[in-house]
Amino acid sequence: MFFERPESGEVAVLVHINFNDQSVNYGPEEFVELAISAGADPVAVITGSRQRADSRYFVGTGKLDEIKEIVDREEAQVVLFDHALSPSQERNLESFLQCRVLDRTGLILDIFAQRARTHEGKLQVELAQLQHMSTRLIRGWTHLERQKGGIGMRGPGETQLETDRRLLRERIKSIQRRLDKVNTQRDQSRRSRSRSDMPTVSLVGYTNAGKSTLFNRATGADVYAADQLFATLDPTLRRLDIEQIGTIVLADTVGFIRQLPHRLIKAFQATLKESSEADLLLHVVDAADISRDENISHVESVLEEIGAEDVPVLKVFNKIDALPTGEARIDRDADGVPYRVWLSARDGVGIDLLQQAIAELLGQDVINETLYLPTECGRLRAMLFEQGAVRSESFDDAGRSVLEVRLPKKDYLQILARAGMSESQIEAA
Structure with missing residues (x-):
């Protein structure tokens, strides 16, 4: 169906270029982690700097020869670029290097394809992959092109390329319809939780910040958690009893990352809606990460993109066990309202403080008390029962x-x- 490309493998050469016209440049460390998470074996990391990307090969001819030399010496099977490549740049690089070339988006899609476990997650990944591939269909079927000329010289009515594109469009539409159905079902579940006055608290944060470990520790669940990027793709919901608040719904969601491909955000719209429509967001931060401030900024950018910028946020600084002087505590603002909790999800230290902070934040706008109603308040009593707000009566x-x-x-x-x-x-107690 697609243009014949070199076979991919695990031995990888990584390329990371800094551009002089960017105000902020990042090192290749995170990209190396991404490659390892995808199952690659990085044998070399090639770095460099340029004023701007080359339109044909992305890198200059000197850097291209350097990459070729290392690929041949290490017998690499794939070259990974920590950047977004155009389809033509990918093709030109593969033709020159004689091995598979993958950009940052393709690598993240590959990781997502490995991690997706539920039917919905697999559909979301397939949609993002097909949308990515649709820009990379090229004329690998030139023998079936329309022929020019008179009678007896015309080619088939539809070229293989056009057939591929049509099949892709049909598959994308089919997946989109199924995801829309899932989205509708999620909306119904959210409305049901809203009617039952059950607050939703959603875990968000940079990938590998420890969200799933915290989720498991708080709820006693057994969600897959690992020290790797994008360990969690599929959202998981569990009930959690919070003192003075009652039962809440805690949602574990996919982690964010810098330069998260926009098509992935679109594909995971139904999943990310759990965050945009939550009553409270727990922004989990790796307290020991030297890039934690930058990671916080990237997460806030994604939250803004999905329409969750106005949802109340409690920052959870996790992994204090990795700090030299880590201490579990609640940080409060000038009004005494919690805005940050320090804890260790791995060791279970500070979980009680997190629940206390959640109770305080959710309790600000919740009536949770005993009312004494005389017989003449029968209408009010009936309305409270109709609302489902009465927990007990005597x-x-x-x-x-x-x-x-x-x-x-x-x-x-x-x-x-x-x-x-x-x-x-x-009269209230």
């Missing part, structure tokens, strides 16, 4: 209804207004 010696209620404060005020009452008229 009666005191005066005949009053004693209700244990929990509901968002805005809903409580709306119910009071519809019942024609005010907070001062209600």
Whole structure:
């Protein structure tokens, strides 16, 4: 179906170029981790700097000869570029180097394909892969091109290239329809949780920050967790009981990374919606990472792209066990509101502090108390039951209804207004 390309393998040469016209340049360390996560065996990392990318080979002729020499010497099977390559640059490089060439997007897609476990995750990865491949279809079937000339000299009505493109478009549309169905089902689940007043807390953060380890530690789940990039792709939801708040839904989501391909964000839109529509985001940060401030900035950029920039955030500085003076604690702002928690998910240190901070943040806008309603407040009582806010009911010696209620404060005020009452008229414990 596609143009015949060299076979790929595990022995890899990595190429990382810094450009002088960029305000911030990064080292190749993260890209090496990506390559290892994909199962590659990096035998050399080639670095350099340029004013701008070469339109034909991305790198200059001198650097190209250097790459060729190392590929031949190390018998490398694939060359990985820590950049986005155009389809023509990929083809030109493969023709010159006589081995497979993959850019950063292709490498991340390869990792995602390995990690996806659920049906939805596999569909999302396939969609992103097909969208990426659709730009890389080239004329590898020239013998089937339309012929010029008169009677008896015309070629087939549709070239193989056009057939490939049509099949790709049809498959992409098919996957998109199935993902739209999944998205609809997720929306229904979110609406159901909203109706039951069950807050959703979503874990977000840079890849390999320890989100899944924290998720497992907090909920007792057994989500796959490993010290590698993109260990988690498929979202996992678990219920978690928080003191003074009740049951919440905790969601573990895919990690972010700098230069996360836009088509991946689009493909994982249904998954990432768990974050954009959460009541609280736990932004998990690797406290021991020397690039943690830059990683925080990258995560905030992705959150803005998916429309989650206005969701309340609690930063969770994980891996304090790797710090020389790591201490579990809650940092508070001038108003005493928690904005950062330090903990170790691996050792379970500080998990109680995290739950305390979550309870404080979610409890700010939640009514969770005992109400004493006389018989004349029957309408208010019925409305609270209708809302699903009553956790238990009993009666005191005066005949009053004693209700244990929990509901968002805005809903409580709306119910009071519809019942024609005010907070001062209600006796609360």
